[in-house]
Amino acid sequence: MLCPLSARNASASTVRRALRELFRPSAIPAASLDRSPPIPRSRDITRQRDLHESRPLWAGSPRLALRARPRPSRADYDVIIVGAGISGALMAHALADGTRSVLVVDRRVPVHGSTLASTAMIQHEIDIPLSRLSGMIGAPKARRAWQRSARAVERLSGIVADLGLSCSFERKQTLFLAGEAYGRQALHAEAEARRAAGIAAEYLDAATLAERFAITRTGAILSDISAAANPAQMAAGILRAAMTRGVELVSPLEITDLRATADRAFLATAEGRILSAGHAVFCSGYEFLEAVADKEHAIVSTWALATPPGTALPDWLKTCIVWEGADPYLYLRRTRDGRLIVGGEDEDSAEAYASEKTLRKKAATIRRKAETLLGLALPEPDHVWAAPFGTTRTGLPLIGRVPGLENVFAVMGFGGNGITFSQIAAEIVTADIAGHADADADLFAFPSRQT
Template identity: 45%
Template sequence: MLTKHRNLRTGRSVWQGERPPRFPKQGITADTESDVVIIGAGISGAMQADMLSEAGFSVLVVDRRGPVRGSTPASTALLQYEIDQPLIKLTRQIGDEAAIRAWRRSRLAVDGLGARVRALSIAPVIRRDSLYLAGDVLDAEGLGREYEARRRAGLETALLDAAALKEDFGIDRDAALLGYDNLEADPVVLATGFLRAAVARGARIAWPVEIVDLDAGPRSVSLRTKDGHRIRCRYLVFATGYELPFGEIPKGHRVLSTWALATVPQKGNLWPRCCFIWEASDPYLYLRTTRDGRVICGGEDEDFVDEDRRDALLGRKVKALQRKLGKLLPEVSTEVDYSWTGTFGASTTGLPTIGPMPGLKNCWTVMGFGGNGITYSRVGAEIVRAGLTGKGDPDAELYAFRS
């Protein structure tokens, strides 16, 4: 077993309200080969398949569940460039130059993702601003320092005091930062669109297929399926989300539990500009809207991965989210239509681990840890494509494995 099996989510997310995406069910029935094998057919694997098939590689995507059936439907999909770790705090961890590069790369990733979605006509691109509220991580004074740091990094940001925040958004907090031009999306639609684009270029999707063993050599990688068939490839890419390769968590990373809800449609009650809202707190509350006027509210993260315990807390956590949502935005209905819980990953820097796997030739992984999972999936697709085509990525060392 190459990856640690987890019960990744429970409940029904808002993205599962529509008919699920359909891909022909086809396993591996004989030995086969491909330039690249991608393990995982969620949003990260889908972006890898899209970019690598476009780069001219033959691509085989395998998944033990099926396409878009893991963590992706549990994502709340606030596609932001803002990293969980404030720029001023990340600077103290990894240095000024590296921290600025990481924030700028996230900005580029969001823009690149939006452009890619448009280029492939996957879905309408909806831009949303982002409101970052003062909390127990950064108070009003701290937000002022963060504002100066972001502006110095070339990231357009506005600093709102309590009066402006109340007047413009009806929110009672000491201060907030307003960022611009993030993306609102349905993660299932995105993943499905990227997979279909790859299939149109000749990529194959095989499921249910479980890889149980690998032999990584200097020129190729040999894989063995649970059914005993062999797959040979030049490169292997793990895009398995929180089901970690060999069950090993990279240094500075941890796996958590998180909870979320989606309200009934209520377009008449939504806040001005329907911007993303999140807090400079730990754990933080975060909000977004959907095209049909629902409010998605998530948070209440806890530092454990016991699925039974996580699931048992769903009712209590949803009530806590309702209370917080009602207190922050009294005009919004907190009546719940969907609720769900899932496994989530975080890191001490807010940055993911992406790159070649230590000790395994020709094997790469994309671990989208941090609150920017889909944004980091885009970064991962860019870095892996650059590595496999021999061009290299100027920011690859920011995300490399740490010993």
């Protein structure tokens, strides 16, 4: 059994010998990162995926470039964050207190992974309605999860305002429409459950919905505490601000191996370098740690499109985002420059998004459904894209310490609230690293591994 290794209080030669022993195959089991090709390796520690197909709307956005270093400036840090998307950006922002040494690494260009494929509907509403979630995990926990999600949206609004970010951030209402999975009665009960939890929700009957929104459904819930943004600009802006407070960004840098001792985490790079940290935080999105792979979550495929700027749309879409109680559900929103972004048609396949033929078919279906819902003809979209998408049984993210790996955290902000969940993760992990218990950490913790 190896003794705990601290790179801070050992001689250089001692550290080198200990690290060689630490990464000897039989010394300590490696944490594998679950990946599918294209990068073949003898051992990968995250599941590597192409995180979007075709060209997402945000790919051509200005102000995405960040001054990343080609290599780390040192070998030892207080915290190493793996992943430079929105999750990694918010984590870096929360940890950058002026005293910690924080390194953010990514094997890609920063903010060019799954963040680039996001439709950035920043909602407090979790994919699983509160009334149904109460039956799954109990009413008190379900209320806490929804309340925490609402607070996270408010805090995200505050971060954008405090940093003065230019990312098309707009506060929105949400219109949740009755559908095949959740009809009129279910939505009425859902609105009551939300109000009982202190979350404002207005139930609209069919007549009111038709009068105010010209939509024909049996009912809907209108709520506040949502937003929309350009997710790539948002992530880049938050990372840029964190870097002014001392956070170091290195890209491209691929982490290929991981070991953890009682007081340190050690990460091997593709170049053969070994980095150490008091804590490692994996914000690698759908390229998640193999150690946290679980039957409770899955990777599916999703599709989206965007119409050209200046599309003729109902005025109410300037202030409202829309989704429906169906499976799969349709969701849509208007951008500041008058595009309509529409997504949906999810499939229970981790690979379907990579098919160009399927992309064309899904885009046509999504466009047709949006036209039917809004009662108008949409122009040919100028952006269509597809991406892998994570789901969990409860619609809740998985956040916290990785079972069996001391000082290693993982963030899996799966579901339709990835940006909202990323803020919750930043709060929970930062509190844990600082030695404080977050009151809601138990809601999102990884299940313990049975040995």
